[in-house]
Amino acid sequence: MNLSALQNLHSANVLVVGDVMLDRYWHGDTGRISPEAPVPVVKVSSLEDKAGGAANVAKNIAHLDGKVGLLGLIGKDDNGEKLVNILQAESIDSQLVTVDSLPTIAKMRVISRHQQVVRLDLEEPFEKEHSRLLTKQLEAVIDNYDFILFSDYNKGALADIQAMIKIAKEAGKTVLVDPKMSDLSFYKGADFITPNLNEFKLAGGNATTEEALTDSARKLILESGVKAMLLTRSEQGMSLITETEKYDFPAQVLEVSDVTGAGDTVIATLTTMLGAGMSAKDAVEMANLAAGIVVGKLGAATVSPEELSAKLGQYLRATGEHYQTPFEDVLQHIEFAKQNGEKIVFTNGCFDILHAGHVRYLAQAKAMGDRLVVGLNNDDSIARLKGEDRPINPLNERAMVLSALASVDWVIPFGKVEENDTPANLIASISPDILVKGGDYKVEEIAGADHVLSHGGQVEVLSFLDGCSTSNVIKKARLTKS
Template identity: 80%
Template sequence: MNLSALRNLNQAKVLVVGDVMLDRYWHGDTGRISPEAPVPVVKVSSLEDKAGGAANVAKNIAHLDGQVGLLGLIGEDDNGRQLESILAKEQIASQLVTVAELPTIAKMRVISRHQQVVRLDLEEPFVHSHSQLLLTRLEQVVNHYDFVLFSDYNKGALTCIEEMIKVAKDAGKTVLIDPKSSDLSRYRGADYITPNLNEFRLAGGDASNEETLTSSARALIKQAGIGAMLLTRSEQGMSLITQDEKHDFAAQVQEVSDVTGAGDTVIATLTTMLGAGFSPSEAVELANLAAGIAVAKLGAATVTPEELSRKLGQYLRQTGEHYQTPYEEVLKHIEFAKQNGETIVFTNGCFDILHAGHVRYLAQAKARGDRLVVGLNNDDSISRLKGPERPINPLNERAMVLSALASVDWVIPFGKESEGDTPAKLIEQISPHILVKGGDYQVSEIAGADHVLAMGGQVEVLAFLDGCSTSNIIAKARETE
């Protein structure tokens, strides 16, 4: 498998259609039992709102750098407006249709000490006339996408799914479905369907052994007129089954923290990878790896291209090839990390010839937070600062070497003469929580420090390793010529 194909993720154009919902979490501590009833009292300390259902599928695609749109039904209420606000921050092109007479579906959970105390569901099923509204909107936007992914949570938005699939197929789109109905004939014409074992059995599948599993899966997809089934099998991994072939993918061994949303991650990753040009078996392999990453996290988690690349490198035991986030995607990834509550650290430099001092310094910078962003002077900037014979290594090669370090999450270039070749403007765009600079600077001398401090962040100065400098290395090399 070619890791460099991950650079095509932003070529995946996916429209998600289905049951959207707002996932709301109240977090707090429990210290006593209520005097009113034998129930724990949770003192709420924080509130967290997330995109749920089909909206979580779209979020997974967005975090994998796919171009994603979302069709769904919401009510004319605060929960619907909050969901739209979340989707905008996630850079999802939402096409949510408002239904005045019904509420936005919301799942409200009270969490204490990492345990769910109670869940409150606010929902009323949408009916055929509401689904018709989505069908009309689908007809209007389907040609903007290459893939249509239907996320069925059995809440009524996909009541007209037969007609919706026909619209997508008539437009020449690849159709994928995460099903809830036991009647798979409702999904006739789909290219891929992704049931779990329970859904497979409810649809009439027999999983008593491998032979009956394969034969019954083929019978089901033939009867329903579906191209292929990706059967997710929990600790047994996944199986991609067509009329002619069956490929099994072993589950990735890790400590499982939470399986919530794992199905969303699987179909989102499968679709995005197909859109990036991977073969079906490669796309399933990547979806399987992504599921392993997601279940090791708490809650309905997403997976980033960087995480997937690292996991894939370990899985294939590759050492020389790695994924470097495209420069134009870095700011988006940083914003997603912030939304996940991660601490962003920023530093900058030329890093013309990477040496031991750089490696130690970057490791120390990363230790200050969760993610390290390195602002990298472009070639023209280095020439102005260091002289016409520099840089020794061009920008893309310097970025590649830095990206290969475990301490570095993202690299982004900067350097305009009009801005004094400083990263001040870039720092304003990123607004890191912590700004780190190496050397013997005063905080007042560090570009961007005033902005970071004004935003409530921190500025730290770290000492360089004595005797290590790029200029010294270049001088020694010239002495031996």
Template identity: 80%
Template sequence: MDLARLQHLNKARVLVVGDVMLDRYWLGDTGRISPEAPVPVVKVSSLEDKAGGAANVAKNVAHLDGKVGLLGLIGQDDIGQTLERILESENIHSQLVSVTGLPTIAKMRVISRHQQVVRLDLEETFTQAHSRLLLEKLQQVIDDYDYVLFSDYNKGALSAIQEMITVAKAAGKVVLVDPKSSDFSIYKGADFITPNLNEFKLAGGEVKSEEALTVSARKLLAEAGVDAMLLTRSEQGMSLISQTEKHHFAAQVREVSDVTGAGDTVIATLTTMLGAGMDAKDAVEVANIAAGIAVSKLGAATVTPEELSQKLGQYLIENGEHYQAPLDDVHQHIAFAKRNGERIVFTNGCFDILHAGHVKYLAQAKAMGDKLVVGLNNDESISRLKGADRPINPLDERAMVLSALASVDWVIPFGSEAEGDTPAELIAQLSPDILVKGGDYKVSEIAGAEHVLSTGGRVEVLDFLNGCSTSNIIKKAQATE
């Protein structure tokens, strides 16, 4: 597997076309039955709006650092405006077409104690004429992208998909389809389709044996005029099948919390990896890993490059490679995590020679929240603080070692003489929920503490592990020379 391609995820230029919708969640506690009917009363304490359907596919691509555009249909209503604001905040270049007389599709759920009490669907099916409006928009923007991903939820936006695929292929684009129709022939010309097992059976696929599955899959591909199929098989994993090859990938063993949106994650990851230059087999392998991560989360979850990197750790070790998010992307990743409701923990240091005390300290810091950001003094800063003979290890090597730890999500260099070699400015930019510092400090002495407290966060001081220090390690090494 060419893991160096993980460094080129932002090279993927993907246009998602399909049925967009808003996922709305009302969350609250319930403690009594309504006197009006035998139903629970939920006292709503919060409201969450998220991109759904094809918009969630685009969100998955964006969170993997792909450059993504989105075409879809919305109504002329508040829900459509809300969806557009969400997409803008997710770094998705959306060009949604608003139509009169029909609402923006919305799935509204009432959640209490982690259980869905009821779901309310607001939707009407879009017509062929509406779909042709998307076809016109596709023709206008197609040259800006290399991959076209059709996300079909059978809501009408892709009624003209045969013509859309023809336009995309004529423009030399790679086409992927997450199908909903049992007639795969409407996807003629696509490079990949990604049905789940139930969709495969409805289309005429046989599953009584592995041989029957493979034969029927190839028959369906030939009849439909599609090059390859990525068949997602739930707990049985997934299979990449073409007329000449078949590769099977076992399901990733993780605790399943929610399978919502797993298919979105699969096709978004596959497309992004192809766009980064991976071959199909490797791209599917990464997509399979991404699916395992996604189903371990609640709701329609996304996967980050850092999460993939951690899960791919064995490959990384075997190949002597390591993924580090490009610095320009780190701030965007942190913003995504915040919007997902994750608590950001920040700590900082030189970490010149990583030792047991550092590892324990970083694990304790991570346990206080969901994501850990480590501010790392640059080489010039360490020289000013520790002396001209430091650092022992240069910045790039220190960052690589730190980011390989399971407890560390992001590493960001800092340090300027004008700022007194403190991370105060970096902390102000990130506004973490929790600021952690190791050693014998008062909160008032910690750089950035005032900002964190002023934004409603908290500051924690942790003890270092006795007997562990970089200076002691250096002295011991010098004594043995």
């Protein structure tokens, strides 16, 4: 397995079909017990709405740069409207079907000091007649996708899944299912099915020994009419099992913060990697790495290509490869990070020849927030600023070197003639929380500072490392050559 497949993530073309829901979180502190009943009083300080269920699966695919569509059922209510708006912000092509007589499924959680105090579920099961509405919608759009992923939470949206799978297979699509029913034949025809260990046992699987697990898994595969099973086994990792092969993947996390949504991440990553051209074994290996990342986060989180690249580099013990986010995707990745509450730091420069001063400066900038964006002057801009003999290294090579630094999350070019070789327009597009500039500038002299300050951000000036400059490096190299 290598990192090159991560450059093909846009090739993944997936339609998610299943039980969508709105996840709502009330956050607050707890300081006393209610006088009305022996329950804690939570003083709510913030409210957060997120895409849940099958919608969270689609969100995971979108955050991995896959092209994703979503079919599901919602009610004609405020929660349904909120969910639609969230999906639009997540760049998900959602085509949700409204059922007037039933509410949008919503799970409402009260969180205090990172602990869930109570969960309130608002739901009524959808019937098969409602599921058939999705079947019709599936028939209408199936030619637009290569992979069909069914996310079953047993809320009724997939009551007609047998007909849906038949439509998908007749259209030549690869079908994956995250199951909920104990009778796995409900998903007959699927190429991959991803039960967790408890679901596996409820379906008749035997996990008393490794041999019993393998034999019973193969029996279930044969009886249910699916091609392969990816069994998620908590601290024991994962196993990919077919009628003739079995591959085991050890767990990739040392400390678990929250397993919420981990199953969504697994099947989303598996499908995206298959869509990017990976073999099934390599795609499962990547899904296992993604699970290790996501369970170390709080709540139903997602994984980015950058995180997978870093994790894979550690896993392969540093092959020298790394993932460089395509320039056209950087703004979308930044937006995803903002939605996750991450603090964005921005700096800019030519970075023609990377030296120790740059490395220290970028590390200091990254330490101020969660993610560091580097605006990089394009080649024409450097030539205008530094002379016709510059840059020494072209844009793509400079970007590759910068993106390989642990401190740098994203690199994005700027420097059109009409922008006067400043990153002001780029900064306005990003709206970072912190703008960092190196040198002895006054804040009012820094391009983009006015925009950042007007949006409640901060501007920081860092000193350069004495004796380190690209010009000095070039001068010394030329003297040595002569």
